[in-house]
C-alpha cells in the first residue's frame with residue numbers, strides 16, 4: 904500500500920502523538936473531522952517524558 908492510499912479519506916493528518924497532537928485530534932474528532940495521527944515511536948510512553956521530580 905502506498906502512503907497516498909494510507910492517508911486517503913483523511914481531512915487532517917497530524918504528525919506526532921504528543922500532548923499537542925492528541926489534543927488536536929480529540930478536538931477535531933469531536934467535530935467530525937476525519938483525522939489521522941502519525942507517530943514515529945512504536946509504542947506510547949508510560950510516563951510523561953519530560954517531567955522533573
Ligand SMILES: Cc1cc2nc3c(=O)[nH]c(=O)nc-3n(C[C@H](O)[C@H](O)[C@H](O)COP(=O)(O)OP(=O)(O)OC[C@H]3O[C@@H](n4cnc5c(N)ncnc54)[C@H](O)[C@@H]3O)c2cc1C
Pocket residue numbers: 918919920921922923924941942943944953954955
Ligand atoms: C527539558 C524539558 C522539560 C519539560 N518539563 C515539563 C514539565 O515538567 N511539565 C510540563 O507540563 N511540561 C514540560 N515540558 C514541556 C512539554 O514536554 C511540552 O510542552 C510538550 O511535550 C509539548 O508537546 P508536543 O505535543 O508539542 O511535543 P512532544 O511531546 O515532543 O510530542 C511530539 C511527538 O511527535 C513525534 N514525532 C516527532 N517527529 C515525528 C515525525 N517526523 N513523524 C512522526 N512522529 C514524530 C515524537 O515522537 C513525539 O511523540 C518540558 C519540555 C522540555 C524540553
